[in-house]
Amino acid sequence: MLSILRKFGKFLSSLRLTIVLLALAMVLIFVATISQVELGIHEVQLRFFRSWVAWWDVMPGDKKLSLPMPGGTLLGLLLIINLLAAHGARFKLRWNKAGMIVIHSGILIMLLSEILTGILGKEAQMPIDEGETKNYSVFQREVELVIIEPDSNGLETVTAIPQSRLRDGAEFPMEGFTVKILSFFRNSEIVPESEATEEFEKTRATTGLGKPFAVRGTPRETQADRRDLSTAFVEIIPKDGKSQGRWLLSNALKTEENFNVTGKTWKMTIRQRRLYHPFSIKLLDFSHDRYLGTNVPKNFSSKIRIINPETGENREDLIYMNHPLRYGGLTFYQSGFDNNDSTSILQVVRNPVWTLPYISCAMVGFGLLWVFSQHLLKALSRRNRSTSVES
């Protein structure tokens, strides 16, 4: 038994395992790269890098053939174990080993930072018009169904149901009524009734603005710059049990639907999931210059005002390419523009471990430099010795 354990320990710490794991990582990265053409970058990240087992569609399409391979999470963890085991088994604190230890600690930090970024990081966007003030960002790849209860003071109480809970047949009891999801399409095509073909759902809305439309589910969007059009048929059933009708809600329709229960007018809609901030941002001016006689962008920049009621801050700042604004644990980047240059799109990122790669890079860089310059010095002295022997 002990010998098996020892053998296993030896295997875990072996260089052979390192090489096999690195080779598998290369295969995974290569396959993930070419799969991006079919799947888009987000799907690839989930399927190949943030997974234990990655399924590669060798032949996408009708004659589907998928091969399993170790996913990024599995390979990452095995590499960490292998690295720790190797250093544990052969650990000797000597000056000539110090370089290697520094390099490998740096790599360990890098692997950890990638895993932590996946868990802790958030990426949202803030599309903002000139003159507009916003206190939230939106997630482009996620929607939420919101029920809005207005009160007499003009304030609104918002109940948001996240996308993960929007399933066919799901029911959400509210005060005085129930929201029932009849069907939900993560991505969909919405066409006027007259253009609907056989492939479209038979279900239609009985009330609201969505009445004249037909819907069908479609695969998720793979292009990074397009978002899914999520759609749901929703029923509102008051306490008395009589349905108020069937609505079609979608983030493709920009308006909110109204319904009356418990003596109040409620509103509901499907929209991109929001990330609220404790401060507001006002876009004062967006500018976008092109090189003379071309369409090549020279620069774009957003002049903004940060208004934070908590700290009393109220100041201007300029966000432009390669010069983001770091504020309140978030970073705002100039990402794009829309509506004939009157809308600026800011990328909003939260990544608490953003410093780790910097540390890791410095460690590995210096470590490699240290180790390789030792090699070089050795080679030089060997040559000098041999030339002195010759002469």
Add this chain to the structure above:
Amino acid sequence: MKILRKIAAWLVPTLCLIFVASAVFRARAPEKGFHFKDFATLPVVSNGRVQPLDSLARNALLSIVGKQRVPGDNAPQSPSEWLAELSFRPEVADERKIFLIHHDEILGLTGLTRDEEKTYSYSQLQPSFDAIQPEARRIGAKEPQTWSPYEKALMRLTRNLGLYNGLKHTLAHPGQNQAEAEFTLFLSNIDGALVEAEKKNNGQSFNEDAIASAAARMRSILEWAPLTDIYAVPSGDTVDDWRKLPDSLIDAIDADGLLPATLAYARIGDAYRANDPVAFNSAVSEYTQWLSEKWPERLAKGSSETLFNRVAPFYLSMVLYVVAFLCAILSWLKQGATLRQAAFRTLIIGFILHTAGLVIRMMLEGRPPVTNLYSSAVFIGWGAIVLSIAIEAFYRNGIGTAVAAVVGFSTLLIAHHLSLSGDTLEMMRAVLDTNFWLATHVVVITLGYSATFLAGTIAIVYLIRRIFGSIPKSTAASFRGMVYGVICFATLTSFVGTVLGGIWADQSWGRFWGWDPKENGALLIVIWNAIILHARWGGFIKDRGMMVLAIFGNIVTSWSWFGTNMLGIGLHSYGFTDSAFFWLSAFIVSQLLLMALGFIPERQNKGTVKV
């Protein structure tokens, strides 16, 4: 004997120096007749940057014909001469067969018959514009990824026709044969019409015709402006202050007469049409004089860029690298030390030119060395040669020189083909507009490419030499040392370069790593080099194994360099007609074959077989 050897070792390098000097001399030699060389240096704004007419003409020819020379008998001798002809005597230029058409379907569409050169003139193509335009509109509406080879070729032809037409309308209007007279007439007509209009407003009697003819002239000027994208007339201190020639005529209405540049181009054109070299030269030199007083830096930039184009230092380096390579190879067969020295010295001359070209490009652009795919090719070669020179100085056996020459020549050849796509000194998109990251991340990662290619090339030399007989122990040891050292350097630079790229991405998009194709490609190089080093340390591979793996590094690097870019334009869009894809595939196959050489068992020298 010793002295003879010394002389011999200097003979080849000296001949090379003479070759280079004569090329520079020819580029600067004054001309008889029309001074097209001076005309070539005149600055305009195209593609968002100030550039000399010389570059404009060269890049247009590269895009249209695929070379910097007009084909055919009696053709203009230089690109700028061709530009003068196209601008001022378009009826002659339109007859020159310069449009390259390979695709049979396009010939079918245009009703042309295949001829040997596959080149056709603008006037041959003109009758088919009605057939080409709707096709181009149809294709333009589709995603470029889905274009078939025919559709790509048609769009290319459409773009080239547009480019040609734009050039034709940059310095003159094809319909005006007496530009100076017509420009002046236009201004006086407008002045006259304004007086008449004033009378009309006051209810006095007025000349109807004067207003109508001025309006007609105005209309033709207004219709002229959209036909070109090139700004020929400087009218202020920033790039955005440049004006198109027709717009400068409109400006002249409110100013006191024509701007100096407008007048200059009118006179230059009139003199060219009148076949009057004296007038042509004096108009060019008057304008040059005016420019040198007003904006000397623009003229200086135009002149240095023109000289750079004419001397073509990268082309000269390529020739020298071939010579150096041959000398190095011969040095292994015979006359070891003498030829080896000659090879090394020739390499150094080529390298100095290579460096000079790189530095001039950097100065013209005001940027670090690598700004686009073209300059990455130039820099990969340069970096590999720096490393090889260090190796040669260390080992002194000709191997460093030979591989330097091979890598230098191949990368410059690749650069030449990349330059066919247009202006290589193009402006940087907003996101890349940061000299700090271009100087750190891009330079370091490109050095990583250099080193990985260099290790692979040394390994190839090793495996090929092995076929011709067993390599002496000491030489084998130096091969091992070289490849190992270069791989160490490659690991360092590709790692640091990749991570710096991540840090740049963190600074500008808020994510350190996004698994995008180019990032993945860079990571593959790092991991591959790490695999070689670990396999070596673990004793899993010996010399031969390391060489075979190092050659695979070439494949990994070429994938990262080019393959990932092809993904961007769609994995399924190109067939084997897409030449970059073809050459990448061919390169990969060739590397696999070379790797297979490593599996041939060691050849025994007959003498050393058991006695």
